[in-house]
Amino acid sequence: xxxxxxxxxxxxxxxxxxxxxxxxxxxxxxxxxxxxxxxxxxxxxxxxxxxxxxxxxxxxxxxxxxxxxxxxxxxxxxxxxxxxxxxxxxxxxxxxxxxxxxxxxxxxxxxxxxxxxxxxxxxxxxxxxxxxxxxxxxxxxxxxxxxxxxxxxxxxxxxxxxxxxxxxxxxxxxxxxxxxxxxxxxxxxxxxxxxxxxxxxxxxxxxxxxxxxxxxxxxxxxxxxxxxxxxxxxxxxxxxxxxxxxxxxxxxxxxxxxxxxxxxxxxxxxxxxxxxxxxxxxxxxxxxxxxxxxxxxxxxxxxxxxxxxxxxxxxxxxxxxxxxxxxxxxxxxxxxxxxxxxxxxxxxxxxxxxxxxxxxxxxxxxxxxxxxxxxxxxxxxxxxxxxxxxxxxxxxxxxxxxxxxxxxxxxxxxxxxxxxxxxxxxxxxxxxxxxxxxxxxxxxxxxxxxxxxxxxxxxxxxxxxxxxxxxxxxxxxxxxxxxxxxxxxxxxxxxxxxxxxxxxxxxxxxxxxxxxxxxxxxxxxxxxxxxxxxxxxxxxxxxxxxxxxxxxxxxxxxxxxxxxxxxxxxxxxxxxxxxxxxxxxxxxxxxx
Amino acid sequence: xxxxxxxxxxxxxxxxxxxxxxxxxxxxxxxxxxxxxxxxxxxxxxxxxxxxxxxxxxxxxxxxxxxxxxxxxxxxxxxxx
Numbered sequence: 001x002x003x004x005x006x007x008x009x010x011x012x013x014x015x016x017x018x019x020x021x022x023x024x025x026x027x028x029x030x031x032x033x034x035x036x037x038x039x040x041x042x043x044x045x046x047x048x049x050x051x052x053x054x055x056x057x058x059x060x061x062x063x064x065x066x067x068x069x070x071x072x073x074x075x076x077x078x079x080x081x082x083x084x085x086x087x088x089x090x091x092x093x094x095x096x097x098x099x100x101x102x103x104x105x106x107x108x109x110x111x112x113x114x115x116x117x118x119x120x121x122x123x124x125x126x127x128x129x130x131x132x133x134x135x136x137x138x139x140x141x142x143x144x145x146x147x148x149x150x151x152x153x154x155x156x157x158x159x160x161x162x163x164x165x166x167x168x169x170x171x172x173x174x175x176x177x178x179x180x181x182x183x184x185x186x187x188x189x190x191x192x193x194x195x196x197x198x199x200x201x202x203x204x205x206x207x208x209x210x211x212x213x214x215x216x217x218x219x220x221x222x223x224x225x226x227x228x229x230x231x232x233x234x235x236x237x238x239x240x241x242x243x244x245x246x247x248x249x250x251x252x253x254x255x256x257x258x259x260x261x262x263x264x265x266x267x268x269x270x271x272x273x274x275x276x277x278x279x280x281x282x283x284x285x286x287x288x289x290x291x292x293x294x295x296x297x298x299x300x301x302x303x304x305x306x307x308x309x310x311x312x313x314x315x316x317x318x319x320x321x322x323x324x325x326x327x328x329x330x331x332x333x334x335x336x337x338x339x340x341x342x343x344x345x346x347x348x349x350x351x352x353x354x355x356x357x358x359x360x361x362x363x364x365x366x367x368x369x370x371x372x373x374x375x376x377x378x379x380x381x382x383x384x385x386x387x388x389x390x391x392x393x394x395x396x397x398x399x400x401x402x403x404x405x406x407x408x409x410x411x412x413x414x415x416x417x418x419x420x421x422x423x424x425x426x427x428x429x430x431x432x433x434x435x436x437x438x439x440x441x442x443x444x445x446x447x448x449x450x451x452x453x454x455x456x457x458x459x460x461x462x463x464x465x466x467x468x469x470x471x472x473x474x475x476x477x478x479x480x481x482x483x484x485x486x487x488x489x490x491x492x493x494x495x496x497x498x499x500x501x502x503x504x505x506x507x508x509x510x511x512x513x514x515x516x517x518x519x520x521x522x523x524x525x526x527x528x529x530x531x532x533x534x535x536x537x538x539x540x541x542x543x544x545x546x547x548x549x550x551x552x553x554x555x556x557x558x559x560x561x562x563x564x565x566x567x568x569x570x571x572x573x574x575x576x577x578x579x580x581x582x583x584x585x586x587x588x589x590x591x592x
Numbered sequence: 593x594x595x596x597x598x599x600x601x602x603x604x605x606x607x608x609x610x611x612x613x614x615x616x617x618x619x620x621x622x623x624x625x626x627x628x629x630x631x632x633x634x635x636x637x638x639x640x641x642x643x644x645x646x647x648x649x650x651x652x653x654x655x656x657x658x659x660x661x662x663x664x665x666x667x668x669x670x671x672x673x
Contacts (some may be wrong), residue, residue: 261657262666337594370632378632379645386649462626463636466619467646473616474650481654487666497672 005051005064007112008038008078009105009122013583016098016105028089031097035085035104039078042108045071050114059174062114068448069297073111073233075446076301077104079432080225080308087312087425088218095576096136100222102129102583107226111233115174116164119234123160123198126227127153128579133219134211135572145214146572148493152197152207160194163187181242192239198231200275201248201282202255206493209259212271213324217315220267224274224311225304232281232300241288249286250380253279257387259491264325264484266314266396270307273391276384277303277350283381284365287372290449295364297447302357302436306349309429310392313343316418316426317400321411326395326484331405335415340401342426347396349433351389351468357436359464360443360455367453386471393468394475395482406484619643 015034022030045066052063081104091097106129109122127150134146166187168174179188197204208228215223239245256276263269277299284296316339317332318324333340345356352358362385369377407415417423436443444451475482601608624639635641 257653258657258660261654262661333598334595337598341594375633382645383649383653386646387653390650390653457630458626459628459630462619462623463642466623466640466642467649469612469616469619470643470646471650472612474647474654478651478654481658485666486669487661488669488671489661489665490667490671491665 005045006041007052007063007109008041008074009108009112011038011041012081012101012105012108016101017580017584019097020094031085031089032082034101035078035081038104038108039075039082042071042074042078045074052112053114056117059115059117061118062175063109063118064112065114066112068446069233069237070111072297072301072446072448073229074108076304077107077111077226077229080104080222080304083305083308083425083429084218084222084225086428087221087315087422089421090419091218093136095132096216096218098580099129099132099136099576100219102579103133103222103226105129107230110230114176116167116176117174119176120157120161120164124157125579125583126230127157128575130219130223130227132572132576133223134215136219137214137216139214142214143572145211148497149207149211152496156194156197156204159190159197163190163192163194166190176238178240179238181239184242192235192242195231195234195238196248199228199235199278199282200231201245201252201278202275203492205252205256205275206491208275209263209268209271209491210493212274212311213265213268217319220315221308221311224270224307228274228278229281229300229304232278232285232296235282235285236293236296240285240293243286245282245286246374246377249279249282249284250377251279252276252282253381253384255279257384257391259489260391261387261482262487262489264327264487266326266329266400267311267318267324269391269396270310270314273350273388274303274307276388277307279384280362280365280381283377284368287365287368287374287377289368289372291364291371291453292368294444294447294449294451294453295361295368298361298364298443299358301443301446302349302361302433305429305432305436306346306357309346309426309433310343310350310396312422312426312429313339313346314396314400316422317415319422320418321407321415323407323411325486326399327406327486328411329400329407330403331401331407332415333401335412336401336417338417338423339426340397342423342430343401344393344397345430345433347389347393349437351393352385352464353393353437353468354456354461354464355434355437357433357443359437360440361436363455363460363464364453382467386467386474389468389471390475394472398475398479399482399484616643 012034015030015038019027019030019034048067048071050062050065054061054063081101084100084104085097088097088100103126106122106124106126109125110119113119113122131146131150131153134142134149136142164174164187167185170185170187179191181188184192193204197207200208212220212223235245253276256272256274256279260269260272260276263272281296281299281303284292284299286292314324317329317336320336321329321332323329349356349358352362366378366381366385369381405412440455444453620640620643623641623643628637631637
């Protein structure tokens with residue numbers, strides 16, 4: 001490309017396109033090499049600046065804005081892509097890897113984008129690539145879940161598009177920088193809503209638990225990292241200091257944890273906890289001070305790793321046993337001790353135990369709240385921290401790996417340690433969770449602002465240990481209340497799921513009825529003259545046109561049967577080919 | 593190795609429980625001697641404030657969530673089928 005700067009997304013996209021050509025033993029090597037190369041490429045962008053500037057019609061498009069904010073997010077996305085690919089190394093289906101890589105490419109594209117047009121392009125690539133990670137589950141619900149996910153994200157994309165178009169009309173500028181949050185206009189809110197939808201801020205959140213719990217085992221590991229944290233990057237870039245985000249983030253944190261307590265499916269619990277944890281980051285963006293933005297970036301970084309680890313842990317249980325509900329699991333430590341130990345590290349990291357990553361990141365946001373004298377924010381977020389430990393540190397280990405054994409004989413028989421690559425990926429993530437928590441300069445030196453924060457004070461240690469261990473006491477006393485039940489929880493998605501059914505009913509009954517009436521009337525009134533005319537055309541066609549057409553028809557039929565091979569009639573496959581084609585055109589455009 | 597360690601602990605659950613209660617009590621005692629000039633509110637100067645806060649948070653969250661679930665939010669698994 002330009003300025004000898006190579007966009008890391010291009011490495012992933014090109015790798016994805018080449019993958020089907022590589023067979024046999026080198027395939028696994030290739031699978032690991034592509035994300036490693038992309039990561040090295042990100043890592044070596046030490047000189048900050050603007051790269052990949054392309055003139056397109058009247059607009060100047062910027063593909064590569066490299067600064068400390070984009071670098072810390074790109075670094076962790078690149079790292080997570082390696083871990084996710086290692087975790088899915090056993091997956092033989094090329095298309096699943098391609099979808100995951102395109103999805104990461106979309107995320108990196110958004111992070112490095114310097115203007116709204118490029119951002120939007122990659123924003124949509126993320127949605128269209130990630131939906132395949134749901135569809136490939138091939139369960140009875142995944143098709144419907146995938147379409148709901150796609151429709152919601154398309155809606156969010158349209159709001160974002162509307163926002164930046166209105167802004168372009170108002171200020172004549174497409175560049176994506178900090179917006180004027182003290183004097184917000186309609187377009188500011190539209191862009192904010194577009195970002196908030198991807199960050200799963202209530203009431204725009206219910207796509208997340210719906211989709212992530214239905215994704216494939218390996219797909220969920222990718223999904224839990226990229227969409228929400230890319231949106232947090234966009235919010236941090238554009239909306240730091242937007243005060244409305246503070247109450248929204250707190251609501252998000254509390255709402256997420258309440259719903260997480262009610263879940264019976266372990267991956268749904270983790271998905272709800274993403275809503276809760278991303279709430280901390282939204283609060284951090286809303287506060288907008290240097291400490292808060294550092295906290296947001298640090299927490300996003302740590303969150304990607306421990307949440308990935310937890311999804312890998314629960315995913316390995318699902319992969320081995322085929323079950324993810326607490327009411328069908330239990331006592332598995334005997335069969336999966338390694339998976340248990342590694343999942344527990346993820347649980348301790350998210351719970352912010354000293355020497356684990358959450359301890360040095362989450363507290364930055366809470367401290368920023370207290371420093372700005374937002375006491376209610378500080379106390380409510382601390383309360384949610386207790387809830388986080390209750391769920392991920394205690395409930396998940398207890399009901400999956402200990403507690404009463406609710407496994408059927410078949411489940412128990414199937415349970416065992418997952419394949420080596422899954423354990424290795426979990427090991428890498430677990431190591432990083434401990435590294436971040438124990439050696440703070442590793443992460444703190446990457447943050448956008450100079451860090452003047454010391455998590456290991458005696459008071460913070462005493463506060464955290466009391467909070468967590470007394471939460472443990474609460475769990476011990478009330479654990480009967482948390483006994484898994486075979487239920488699901490209703491949420492805001494009820495409105496559009498039921499609304500969708502209402503529309504379907506409307507289409508299949510009244511509208512269909514009107515349509516039939518019109519057809520009937522047309523048949524009676526219009527058929528006789530139509531037949532006369534058509535007899536004439538038939539004669540004309542037979543004698544004049546056929547000679548010409550036959551030749552063309554034969555060619556078209558030939559082409560048609562070739563195209564038919566890629567067009568199975570399933571909308572998902574059509575989408576896949578369309579997205580791939582657009583991506584290829586995009587690469588060609590950027591490269592040429 | 594992990595398995596043996598877990599079995600070792602499970603075999604001594606009574607002792608472990610006593611140790612845990614001992615740790616909880618000592619946390620409250622230690623808190624009385626910790627330097628609290630970083631505290632943001634007066635309440636935090638009370639020894640064991642965060643112990644009480646943690647315990648109550650846990651209980652409140654569980655009870656509120658279960659109450660919320662009973663208001664029709666928790667429903668049968670085939671609700672949408």
